[in-house]
Each structure stands twice: as structure tokens, then as C-alpha cells.
Amino acid sequence: MRIGLVTDSCCDLPRDFLNRHRIVILPITIQGNDGTFIDQRDPAATRDFYRRQAAQGVADFESQPYSAEQIKELFLSKLILEFDMVFCLTVMKSRSQIYNHATQAARAILTEYRPIREQANMMKPFVLRVFDSGSIFASQGLVVAEVARLISQDATCSEITKHIERLANTAQGFLMPANLGQLRHQARRKGDKSVGFLSYALGSALDIKPVIRAFQGETTPLSRVNGFAAGVDKLFSLAIEHIQRGLVAPTVCVSYGGDPAVVTDMLAYQRLKQAAKQHNVQLLLCEMSTTAGVNIGAGGVAIAFASETVAVLD
Known part of the structure; x- marks a missing residue:
């Protein structure tokens, strides 16, 4: 089974680690005094963002995560064909709407994926599990890194789920x-x-x-x-x-x-x-x-x- 891993850009992990484990990022858009920044975990762009922030001092910012419709489009246009199962781990739901958006999108994805996979001669069901990581930033990175480690070791879906539940605590x-x-x-x-x-x-x-x-x-x-x-x-x-x-x-x-x-x-x-x-x-x-x-x-x-x-x- 091809198992994929999706998280949002609140997750603090190195880009080379994300690339090596094919971890898909749900970007977050930041609106600031000097324009718009889309956080896709690009190291150079992120360092430049911080340099500009340090230079301008205190500033107003608003953040906008992917909507449920954007998450749905990402899955139906790409991920349901690349993977047979996806674990989606979001930043803690008490700090963001990403978990709610992903949960809402999951219902539509699991309703609409079948004809798309059948057209590509993929007859096996597609499985999607959405988890609130209960974490944020570095601790969210920890949870996602651990799931990536287990996937690379060919752990079962049940083993991965149990580990996520343990890490949540x-x-x-x-x-x-x-x-x-x-x-x-x-x-x-x-x-x-x-x-x-x-x-x-x-x-x-x-x-x-x-x-x-x-x-x-x-x-x-x-x-x-x-x-x-x-x-x-x-x-x-x-x-x-x-x-x-x-x-x-x-x-x-x-x-x-x-x-x-x-x-x-x-x-x-x-x-x-x-x-x-x-x-x-x-x-x-x-x-x-x-x-x-x-x-x-x-x-x-x-x-x-x-x-x-x-x-x-x-």
C-alpha cells in the first residue's frame, strides 16, 4: 500500500526531510504590512521573511489556511492517484481551523474519489485519516516526523495510528x-x-x-x-x-x-x-x-x- 503524509506549514521540519519522505504541505498565507507571503516551508523564503520582519519591528499580520475546498481539490486532482492511503496531521485545532477544514474536505473526498481512481484503473479503495496532532510548530514536526519514520519502516496503518494517539498525549x-x-x-x-x-x-x-x-x-x-x-x-x-x-x-x-x-x-x-x-x-x-x-x-x-x-x- 502506498501511504502518503500530509500536514500544514505550521509543522516545523527541514525541507530536505519533507522532500525525502514526500510529505505534502498545506500552505498558509500570511498577510502583512509589506504584502502577502505564502508559507510552503521554503527555507530561503522563510529566512528572508524573518529578516524583513526583524527590520520592520512590530507589525500587523493575518494568517489564512487552506480552505476545505482547496484541500479537496488537492486530493482529488493529485493525491488520490499518488497514494492509496493518506494520513493528514494538522496543527492543534484549538489554534487553527485547519483540522476542521481537513475534516470537512475528507467527507467530500471519500464520496467523490472513486470514479477518478477507476478512470486511472485503480480499483482499490482510497483511505484518508485526519488527525488533530494536538501539537504546534516544533512539536507538530515531531509527530509528523515520527509518522514518516514508521511509514519508511513499512509499519501497518494500525501501528501508525496507535503511535499518533500515544504522541498526542x-x-x-x-x-x-x-x-x-x-x-x-x-x-x-x-x-x-x-x-x-x-x-x-x-x-x-x-x-x-x-x-x-x-x-x-x-x-x-x-x-x-x-x-x-x-x-x-x-x-x-x-x-x-x-x-x-x-x-x-x-x-x-x-x-x-x-x-x-x-x-x-x-x-x-x-x-x-x-x-x-x-x-x-x-x-x-x-x-x-x-x-x-x-x-x-x-x-x-x-x-x-x-x-x-x-x-x-x-
Whole structure:
């Protein structure tokens, strides 16, 4: 059976990984002060987006995911002929309409696919499973990377489904902005008062950064750290600790709001890389989704791993 994998551009994975595993991306369109950007996980375009964002400072952004009709068209025109089964894993539904759009599209796809496949002499049924990953950005990348790994190992559909369900409960993502200006600006535009003026002013003056956790379908503030570099060190040390304890899945994902070369030069990342190698864990580093960037600004860092132990940041 030819098994395909579809996700949206909130998913933080390197382009070479996406290409190698034939992972199909549902693009997200970003409307900003300087025009329109379509996020298709293109590394050069994404890095350029972050350079422009850093230069212009705080700005207004709106994001628009693929509609149900666009998803339906993608499947019926292409994917139902390329694959016999597709797993579609979306960003957590509490943060986006992509899951709802994909679910709505799936009903139409499964109703209309048969004549198209029969015309191409494909008589086997087409199967489509849509999952809310319960994750976002680096943690969504983790879930998708794990499904890709299982597909490459010829795992059964049942085995893949069970692993997705387990990861929905154990994948933990952590996101830290470099600058609070964009975070507060977007939060106010959306009516989110979690980043108030006083905490913003104090945070900016004292270089205190919030750490946001994505876990089991929700994003919540986890902690505050004093200084960006110190915060990155704590997050990477936390991942190392869980690698040494033993992970649910042999994958750790890291993303950065800009050129990932900035991260590879960090001593904390070098320690993480060494720990991953020692424990046979694949470490995936890439540009952060622009959907994350428009909400937290350029220069942010995200990391994700799956562990039975709920992580605590001291």
C-alpha cells in the first residue's frame, strides 16, 4: 500500500526531510504590512521573511489556511492517484481551523474519489485519516516526523495510528520569544490579555522571557526565564535530561525564527546534539514556521520531545 503524509506549514521540519519522505504541505498565507507571503516551508523564503520582519519591528499580520475546498481539490486532482492511503496531521485545532477544514474536505473526498481512481484503473479503495496532532510548530514536526519514520519502516496503518494517539498525549513543545513586542502586539489584536502591559514592560526592562508550552492540544505559559541565552540553555538542558531518561519517540525537533545556523553555533545546541547522538535520537533543526513568527516575532526558539514524564522547567 502506498501511504502518503500530509500536514500544514505550521509543522516545523527541514525541507530536505519533507522532500525525502514526500510529505505534502498545506500552505498558509500570511498577510502583512509589506504584502502577502505564502508559507510552503521554503527555507530561503522563510529566512528572508524573518529578516524583513526583524527590520520592520512590530507589525500587523493575518494568517489564512487552506480552505476545505482547496484541500479537496488537492486530493482529488493529485493525491488520490499518488497514494492509496493518506494520513493528514494538522496543527492543534484549538489554534487553527485547519483540522476542521481537513475534516470537512475528507467527507467530500471519500464520496467523490472513486470514479477518478477507476478512470486511472485503480480499483482499490482510497483511505484518508485526519488527525488533530494536538501539537504546534516544533512539536507538530515531531509527530509528523515520527509518522514518516514508521511509514519508511513499512509499519501497518494500525501501528501508525496507535503511535499518533500515544504522541498526542506525550509530545511536549516549548516556545520562547526573543522579543516580547510582537507577542504582546498580536495578543492584544486577538483580545488575548495573557501578556499584559505591566508584565510586558517589566519583561522588556529586565530581559525576562516567557516560556510557552504546547501540550495535549493546549498552549499555556509554563515559566519565565531571565535572559534569552539562559532560557535556551534551560530548554536544551531539559531536552537532554529527558533524552537520558528515555523518550517515547527517538526524535527531537528544534526550530528558530531565522537562519538555523544561529542555533548550530550555540554551545547548548552542541550539547544537545551530542546527547542525541549518544542515545540514537534523530535531531531535526529548521526554520520556525512563519505562523509562529508573526505571533512571537523573529529570533524565537522552539524545541519538542515526547516523554511519559511531564517536563518541569525550574
